[in-house]
Amino acid sequence: SQQGEEDPQALSIQEGENATMNCSYKTSINNLQWYRQNSGRGLVHLILIRSNEREKHSGRLRVTLDTSKKSSSLLITASRAADTASYFCATDAYLQFYFGTGTSLTVIP
Amino acid sequence: DSGVTQTPKHLITATGQRVTLRCSPRSGDLSVYWYQQSLDQGLQFLIQYYNGEERAKGNILERFSAQQFPDLHSELNLSSLELGDSALYFCASSGGQGGSPLHFGNGTRLTVT
Numbered sequence: 150s151q152q153g154e155e156d157p158q159a160l161s162i163q164e165g166e167n168a169t170m171n172c173s174y175k176t177s178i179n180n181l182q183w184y185r186q187n188s189g190r191g192l193v194h195l196i197l198i199r200s201n202e203r204e205k206h207s208g209r210l211r212v213t214l215d216t217s218k219k220s221s222s223l224l225i226t227a228s229r230a231a232d233t234a235s236y237f238c239a240t241d242a243y244l245q246f247y248f249g250t251g252t253s254l255t256v257i258p
Numbered sequence: 259d260s261g262v263t264q265t266p267k268h269l270i271t272a273t274g275q276r277v278t279l280r281c282s283p284r285s286g287d288l289s290v291y292w293y294q295q296s297l298d299q300g301l302q303f304l305i306q307y308y309n310g311e312e313r314a315k316g317n318i319l320e321r322f323s324a325q326q327f328p329d330l331h332s333e334l335n336l337s338s339l340e341l342g343d344s345a346l347y348f349c350a351s352s353g354g355q356g357g358s359p360l361h362f363g364n365g366t367r368l369t370v371t
Contacts, residue, residue: 180357182360184362245314245316246303247316248303
């Protein structure tokens with residue numbers, strides 16, 4: 150399968166703590182994207198990191214990419230209850246997007 | 259609002275039947291993707307169209323077919339439905355350029371009884 154795999158499958162933290170999710174993939178990529186999904190809704194794009202980048206920031210989000218290990222991580226700092234959602238990585242290879250199985254994040258107020 | 263419209267929102271039908279799901283992409287987006295999301299399978303890529311032409315196929319069953327019309331809207335046809343086809347079906351669109359993010363609709367929830 151060309152899908153990525155997120156780890157952990159589920160994560161529960163207290164509000165204000167940081168949340169880290171990892172993604173591993175199998176094929177060469179042009180870029181890697183992270184998406185968020187609130188229960189039963191469509192996915193929303195969060196951040197994109199290109200294959201020649203190692204780290205990228207957007208607000209409370211920090212993404213790293215290690216192409217030698219075929220892995221990425223998403224860090225959400227100072228989490229809020231509203232961050233409760235599922236998070237997916239998507240690998241973009243030649244304009245085909247393959248999603249992982251997702252990490253379900255619960256932020257407890 | 260992503261700008262991607264999917265209809266219907268919910269669909270309940272019986273095994274053996276055929277249904278059509280419709281997607282209108284975000285204005286200006288040429289590429290349309292279809293995904294199936296079920297509880298135990300995650301988000302499965304089905305098929306992609308770019309400006310009316312099929313570009314890539316994923317795990318799409320032979321009972322399923324899709325097309326993209328000249329006005330760029332797309333339809334996903336599911337036939338000979340089985341209980342296991344019950345899932346959320348998402349359409350996403352993008353500009354088709356490298357690095358363009360996907361914009362997702364809110365999905366069609368299909369229940370096969």
